[in-house]
Amino acid sequence: MYAVRPPWFYRALSPHYLLCRVPSESKVAYLTFDDGPVPEATPDVLDILARFNIKATFFCVGDNVRKHKDIFERITADGHAVGNHSFNHLSGWKTSPGSYYNNVMKCREFFDSKLFRPPHGRFTPGQYFVLRNDFRFVLWSVLTMDYHHAVSPEQCLRNARENLEPGAIIVFHDSIKAREKMLYAMPGFIEHALGQGYRFEALSAGM
Template sequence: MFYLVKTPWWLKKFYSRLVWDLPVKEQVLYLTFDDGPHPVVTPFVLDQLKQYGAAATFFCIGKNVQEHPQIYRRVLMEGHRVGNHTQNHLNGWKTDDGKYIADIREAARFIDSNLFRPPYGRISRFQSALLRRAPFNYSIIMWDVLSADFDYARSGERCLRNVIRHARPGSIIVFHDSEKAWDRLRVALPGVLSHFHKKGYRFERITLS
């Protein structure tokens, strides 16, 4: 499995209409969590964030919101932001444009947000252009740092090191509140929160005009 833990500058420049990181003048990080809500993992994440007064952004799958509406409501009630991550976790490179857009529309019935993150980070330029203009008007949120908690070949400690090594003020960091990531997330997330809190960082949700 090939992927880049740190998004290179040239990729950000080539896809400059997508949001990879945020300009800040302070020590702020943006933690994001994909694929939830999950009945075990998402409450764990919320409890960890609460310990540090941290806010985050959750990119939710529509069908999971339908299955776990009480957890989704907790995410919102505790002051976090949500975003659309499609209804069925579709890969934009492998999905017909009409089907892909329809799936996002379906998820939007349950997820009220102007933020969208494509599953796997895979979205065509045509799909991106459609979603960024009316009637959708989505900001498409990518990332600066992957924790790699989705990768069974990595340890939780390795995922923690990925974030500590590469995160900088304004970084958008990807975790997953999913069963697949659970073994690595439960090690990496507490470590990330503790490490950067001690260094004076704040954790904020993504807010765009």
């Protein structure tokens, strides 16, 4: 029905340029939130992360940062990392390399980050070879599928729990569509991981 893991050919690319999992033997995991910031979801995420006192990484859509600058500023003030998720959440498969590059750079006008997550995880070799000069690509080791209409909140939580491993990069969405499932699965996953002796860290380009 869907894949929790990224396609093998992404995992085969050099982690120097594209990260699916942080190479680590210790119990550390990386929460990531895509598609915000939006008032309907992001402040709730920030409250939960503050309650657990853990740091995460937000892959922000540039146009949402433009619209919700105050929420974006709270993300960084709270000590979380931010990454580029393009300005208009473009699919690389449907966009020419030039337009794609320009859209990613337009996002960068609103905030600077060396981290880039391609929307939908879709990009072409041409887009990859150009953008990897400026960014570290970050995919994931676990997609919770919180945005998927056919996936229950309980299944989202199971997807995250069952794929927890050292260096795991877990994707949730601070979006209106995923909100309900994410707000159920994310705190439950954090409690589970902390109980297993894991800690959470924000991503950085140098990993």
